[in-house]
């Protein structure tokens with residue numbers, strides 16, 4: 001028998017409503033098939049037959065909300081995931097930003113940072129750049145909707161498996177193996193990031209940003225929500241700021257009036273300069 005046993009979903013709306021009322025997370029904005037698949041995982045884990053039973057479980061055991069968010073998040077990530085994107089950022093985008101910044105602070109937002117691997121990859125690159133290109137000021141903000149992911153990120157301790165795409169020189173320079181076999185990131189890199197819990201769809205976004213990394217998240221959202229999100233990002237970026245998406249994500253439809261492809265293969269977009277008259 002298939003492990004994807006059919007599950008009645010007539011009361012899916014009830015679960016969505018409950019999560020929205022109790023936790024202020026609007027699952028109706030996520031891709032419906034994605035939500036269904038992740039909910040079905042929770043139903044199977046709890047031996048439940050349908051979403052109605054699942055709403056009762058949420059009432060009886062509010063810790064189930066966390067398990068559900070954990071399941072929805074699939075916080076899969078690693079250091080330097082799709083390394084070509086980080087190479088492009090370091091070699092092509094960062095020099096342009098430094099030329100344009102005229103000593104101003106470079107502001108970067110890692111939106112949907114999961115457990116911090118992406119954010120710290122950026123932080124190590126900026127640290128490296130300030131040594132190679134000359135010192136400059138930068139600020140890195142990182143947010144994720146998962147409190148647990150953010151707490152893990154703040155610790156900066158990682159298993160070797162998440163470090164496998166990392167250039168050897170960074171491993172030697174910024175990490176120390178600790179007694180349990182894990183690797184501890186240098187405090188200087190940890191302290192260079194401001195982490196917060198936040199929902200990219202609803203929480204106030206940072207402003208005057210030079211770059212937004214938002215990778216491997218927008219695929220979870222339906223088209224309308226993606227367009228709203230891209231509009232939020234455009235609002236948060238400086239004129240000509242950069243938006244970097246995941247390798248399977250792209251800007252289409254009405255959002256194409258806000259962003260133009262800068263390095264399409266790497267999914268690096270640039271905010272269009274608006275001519276107002």
Ligand SMILES: C[S@@+](CC[C@H](N)C(=O)[O-])C[C@H]1O[C@@H](n2cnc3c(N)ncnc32)[C@H](O)[C@@H]1O
Nearest residue numbers: 073075076077112114144145146199200215216
């Ligand atoms: C697959 S991980 C991507 C992590 C990292 N950006 C990367 O590409 O390696 C997706 C992350 O998005 C977060 N996420 C999902 N919906 C979110 C939302 N509405 N606001 C903020 N973060 C969200 C999840 O908690 C998860 O940590």
